[in-house]
Amino acid sequence: MKDLIIHIIRIVAPLSVALVVFAQGLGISPRRVLAYFREQPRLLLRSLFASIVLVPIVALALILVLKPPLPVAIGLAILVSCPPAPMMISATPKLGRGSAPFMASLHLSLAAVAIITVPTVLYLLSIPLGFRATVSLPAMLWILARTIVLPLILGLAIHHLAPQFAESRARAFALAGTIGVAVVIVIAVVALFPLLLKMDPRSYLVMALVGAAALAIGHLVGPPDPAEKTALAVECGVRHPVLSLTIGTESFSQAQALPVLVPCVLTFIFMAMIYLVVRGRMTRTAKPVAPGGVA
Known part of the structure; x- marks a missing residue:
């Protein structure tokens, strides 16, 4: 029964995320998105640096200092290696009044x-933590394409x-996707509730x-x-659940990966x-400011 449930989740989760991303694309003018690439490339580069470089570095430092169990350390390393955060693209503007075009x-x-970045960051984190993880590039590209790139560009x-x-x-579409994610x-x-209870409070x-x-990194x-x-903070603070779970189950057994990665994903969310x-x-x-400083 658990295998059937996991199989259903693997089908429904990417579809629901894609619907949420597609719906967000429907509500955004492409000009507002392209304005960041044309007018604020430094902002994008700084944001990428925060998400791809600073977050893994700080995560590794906390892991080395706090010394959680090795499976938890590996799960966190896999998760922080896997931006972006498609599940939050709808919640961020609604709850936090974050910028949808910037996100x-x-x-x-x-x-x-x-x-x-994903295989590079994961490899660099694996050295001090002492583990090996496999990243299937075709699988990763397909996950990113069907959950982010294609639905967003289509919208x-x-x-x-x-x-x-x-x-x-x-x-x-947003309602359908949100219901699916929920x-x-x-x-x-x-x-996985019994497995969630097995995780100790310190972890x-x-x-x-x-x-x-x-x-905090994204916010600062x-x-x-x-x-x-707000948008950058959430982009730094939440990662891609489907991608991280795929890497975890391919690198380790499903029985090893899910009890750790699912609590990590849920805690980050x-x-x-x-x-x-x-x-x-x-x-x-507060009155938001459009790209280029025009209100």
């Missing part, structure tokens, strides 16, 4: 360089061709500290605009949701 530009940028293209039609359909999370928690504390540190490195700062609620309240009256 879309980060998703495309991180996905474009992932073929180099942006439809918005460009028929903006009114796209915006009128965005909410329905169902996946509930099923995962119920199916959960380490996961929470690493997740909070990643959020983020630009002055509150909406963009939980920390990010707390951050978004707080940011949403703090920035409720």
Whole structure:
């Protein structure tokens, strides 16, 4: 029964994430996304540096200092190696008033360089932690393509061709995707609940500290605009669950990977949701600034 549930999750989770990303693309003008590449390339480079370099470095430092059990250390290393965060592309603007166009530009940028950064970061983290992990490049590319690149570009293209039609359909696709993601999370928690209980409180504390540190990095490195700062914080604080689970199950057995990676993923999401609620309240009256400093 557990294998059947996991098989269902593997099918429903990518589809639900793709729907959420597609819906977000439907509601964004491509011009606003492209403006970051044309007008603020330094911001994108700084954001990529924070997500790809600073987050793994700080995560490794916390792991070495706090010394969680080796499986937890490996799970955290795999997770922080796998940006971006497609599950948060809808929640970030709604709950935290984060910038959807900026987050879309980060998703495309991180996905474009992932073929180099994911295996490189994972390899560098594996040296001090003493483990070996396998990254299937074709599998990784397919995951990123079907959950981020293709649905986001398709949504942006439809918005460009028929903006009114796209915006009128965005909410329905977002609702369907959000329900799917919620169902996946509930099923995962119920199916793996005994395994979640086996994780000791100290390991959960380490996961929470690493997740909070990643959020803090994005927040501190983020630009002055509150909406963009929130988007980068979440991009740093939450990673790609499907990609990390795929690497974990390919590198180790399913029985070894899931009991560790699922708690890591859920803890990171939980920390990010707390951050978004707080940011949403703090920035409720703030006026966002568009790329280039135009309000």
